[in-house]
Amino acid sequence: xxxxxxxxxxxxxxxxxxxxxxxxxxxxxxxxxxxxxxxxxxxxxxxxxxxxxxxxxxxxxxxxxxxxxxxxxxxxxxxxxxxxxxxxxxxxxxxxxxxxxxxxxxxxxxxxxxxxxxxxxxxxxxxxxxxxxxxxxxxxxxxxxxxxxxxxxxxxxxxxxxxxxxxxxxxxxxxxxxxxxxxxxxxxxxxxxxxxxxxxxxxxxxxxxxxxxxxxxxxxxxxxxxxxxxxxxxxxxxxxxxxxxxxxxxxxxxxxxxxxxxxxxxxxxxxxxxxx
Amino acid sequence: xxxxxxxxxxxxxxxxxxxxxxxxxxxxxxxxxxxxxxxxxxxxxxxxxxxxxxxxxxxxxxxxxxxxxxxxxxxxxxxxxxxxxxxxxxxxxxxxxxxxxxxxxxxxxxxxxxxxxxxxxxxxxxxxxxxxxxxxxxxxxxxxxxxxxxxxxxxxxxxxxxxxxxxxxxxxxxxxxxxxxxxxxxxxxxxxxxxxxxxxxxxxxxxxxxxxxxxxxxxxxxxxxxxxxxxxxxxxxxxxxxxxxxxxxxxxxxxxxxxxxxxxxxxxxxxxxxxxxxxxxxxxxxxxxxxxxxxxxxxxxxxxxxxxxxxxxxxxxxxxxxxx
Numbered sequence: 227x228x229x230x231x232x233x234x235x236x237x238x239x240x241x242x243x244x245x246x247x248x249x250x251x252x253x254x255x256x257x258x259x260x261x262x263x264x265x266x267x268x269x270x271x272x273x274x275x276x277x278x279x280x281x282x283x284x285x286x287x288x289x290x291x292x293x294x295x296x297x298x299x300x301x302x303x304x305x306x307x308x309x310x311x312x313x314x315x316x317x318x319x320x321x322x323x324x325x326x327x328x329x330x331x332x333x334x335x336x337x338x339x340x341x342x343x344x345x346x347x348x349x350x351x352x353x354x355x356x357x358x359x360x361x362x363x364x365x366x367x368x369x370x371x372x373x374x375x376x377x378x379x380x381x382x383x384x385x386x387x388x389x390x391x392x393x394x395x396x397x398x399x400x401x402x403x404x405x406x407x408x409x410x411x412x413x414x415x416x417x418x419x420x421x422x423x424x425x426x427x428x429x430x431x432x433x434x435x436x437x438x439x440x441x442x443x444x445x446x447x448x449x450x451x452x453x454x455x456x457x458x459x460x461x462x463x464x465x466x467x468x469x470x471x472x473x474x475x476x477x478x479x480x481x482x483x484x485x486x487x488x489x490x491x492x493x494x495x496x497x498x499x500x501x502x
Numbered sequence: 503x504x505x506x507x508x509x510x511x512x513x514x515x516x517x518x519x520x521x522x523x524x525x526x527x528x529x530x531x532x533x534x535x536x537x538x539x540x541x542x543x544x545x546x547x548x549x550x551x552x553x554x555x556x557x558x559x560x561x562x563x564x565x566x567x568x569x570x571x572x573x574x575x576x577x578x579x580x581x582x583x584x585x586x587x588x589x590x591x592x593x594x595x596x597x598x599x600x601x602x603x604x605x606x607x608x609x610x611x612x613x614x615x616x617x618x619x620x621x622x623x624x625x626x627x628x629x630x631x632x633x634x635x636x637x638x639x640x641x642x643x644x645x646x647x648x649x650x651x652x653x654x655x656x657x658x659x660x661x662x663x664x665x666x667x668x669x670x671x672x673x674x675x676x677x678x679x680x681x682x683x684x685x686x687x688x689x690x691x692x693x694x695x696x697x698x699x700x701x702x703x704x705x706x707x708x709x710x711x712x713x714x715x716x717x718x719x720x721x722x723x724x725x726x727x728x729x730x731x732x733x734x735x736x737x738x739x740x741x742x743x744x745x746x747x748x749x750x751x752x753x754x755x756x757x758x759x760x761x762x763x764x765x766x767x768x769x770x771x772x773x774x775x776x777x778x779x780x781x782x783x784x785x786x787x788x789x790x791x792x793x794x795x796x797x798x799x800x801x802x803x804x805x806x807x808x809x810x811x812x813x814x815x816x817x818x819x820x821x822x823x824x825x826x
Contacts, residue, residue, distance in 0.1 A: 231616040231617045232616065233583075233616055234613060234614075234616075238613075239613065239614065242610065242613050246602075246610055249601075249602070249606075250599055250601050250602065253601040253602075254601060318599065321597040321598075321599065321600070322593065322595045322596035322597035323596075323597055323598060323599055325560070325593060325595065325596045326593070326596040326597060326598060326653065327614075328560070329558065329560070329586065329589075329590075329591040329593065329596070329654075330586055330611060330614045330615070330657070331583045331584075331586040331587040331614050331615060331616075331657070332614040333583065486560075487560075487595065488595075
């Protein structure tokens with residue numbers, strides 16, 4: 227009797243999982259606070275204290291407040307993907323939610339995809355919110371020609387940072403360690419990546435280091451099409467390449483190391499070859 | 503009724519830990535037929551959860567063969583999905599996000615199955631009505647266990663795995679859970695149950711398997727196990743006798759029951775005998791009484807509880823285990 231029924235369409239399942247994750251996000255006040263409210267407040271504070279300064283980069287001058295606003299838009303997208311997933315997935319693992327789903331016929335890719343898709347939606351919405359604040363308060367201008375590069379940048383970056391978040395979620399031992407580890411990775415990276423402290427002429431070592439990690443390339447790639455003097459409407463392929471490479475590494479680690487349950491005991495042995 | 507739904511052959515499960523390799527399940531064989539309720543019992547560390555997790559496909563095995571509904575649970579992809587559609591699992595350690603309500607959870611879980619039960623039907627079935635729209639985070643442990651059960655049956659499973667399903671229930675909730683499980687059994691669901699509550703196994707199970715140290719100690723219906731491995735307590739009153747004093751009565755009984763393993767104790771004229779051979783005791787005692795012109799009255803035979811069988815068998819195994 228069961229056999230006559232067909233499986234529900236995979237895309238429908240994926241959207242259901244993603245909207246479930248979005249609903250959960252909205253019901254966890256601390257997640258909303260750290261992802262959107264806190265960066266917003268930081269943005270207001272930095273710009274209230276930075277005055278009418280200008281930064282020079284290779285393409286010309288930026289008003290500091292607009293520069294910081296776009297950088298923080300990138301940072302919120304990273305919080306929504308990397309930090310959120312690295313935090314929440316281990317919590318769900320400890321709550322037994324992942325194991326619960328693994329007992330059902332839901333394909334694994336749909337479950338993981340739902341987490342990632344919802345994180346990407348939150349990332350895009352919160353980045354748009356920051357850019358909207360930039361347009362309203364800090365003179366950020368978004369031309370139509372910049373949109374394709376912005377979309378591509380957001381797509382590559384949110385997907386890659388989501389993969390890195392899943393990698394951290396896979397390797398952290400416990401949920402309580404996860405939040406510390408995720409912040410220990412992302413906050414120092416933000417400090418050298420022009421997010422909170424825009425650096426006009428950083429020391430060469432910091433510059434090289436920042437460009438090896440994925441956050442600075444993301445900030446650069448998002449700022450380039452929005453430059454007030456010389457916007458570059460072509461995608462920043464070099465920066466996107468660095469981000470995507472980190473994303474692939476994250477993906478590989480996540481796939482290899484992912485655990486379904488919080489197992490305090492040792493690992494199960496599996497015989498390499500079976501006689502039958 | 504005679505189709506095997508779960509087949510386990512020579513199953514070995516090993517764990518690697520800092521203390522070395524531990525063999526949790528040691529060449530276990532198990533067959534569960536369609537429509538059966540099978541209870542797997544054992545002390546903590548006996549290997550029952552490891553066994554069940556391998557059968558569910560949640561844990562890799564070291565060696566051996568396992569089939570559920572003709573499918574190896576260790577397979578992946580479409581075949582695994584097919585199997586998952588037909589089984590329901592209540593795990594000890596599984597959960598649902600505390601931020602949503604039971605109704606939302608059931609709606610979401612039902613979407614993963616091909617032919618789910620309606621959410622409202624499952625809410626009725628598992629008695630979740632009163633808190634179906636409360637956040638799961640506000641529910642008690644017992645209420646959450648009921649939700650676990652609800653999630654496990656939402657897909658209309660042919661095989662249901664229940665790992666200690668009533669832990670944390672109050673007596674009335676436990677009775678309701680038993681009723682639900684009995685009802686599922688009537689519908690033809692095959693159920694593999696692990697439990698610490700022997701009365702639960704006695705009440706629900708068609709067959710019981712007792713595990714110790716990764717091996718199957720004994721298997722059978724609760725009644726068979728009680729008969730084969732337990733000691734019954736028989737009690738009888740022996741009439742006053744003019745010719746026999748108390749000492750002679752006791753000697754007479756000992757001689758009559760000479761060949762039967764038993765323990766006797768006296769309280770005046772009331773005799774209490776603990777034995778596994780109740781029929782033998784009955785026959786010998788009756789013919790002895792007849793030959794001495796005594797009458798026996800107030801008979802009672804108390805069968806051993808499954809719990810007593812379990813404790814005795816484990817104690818025996820521990821003594822035997824010292825030689826391994």
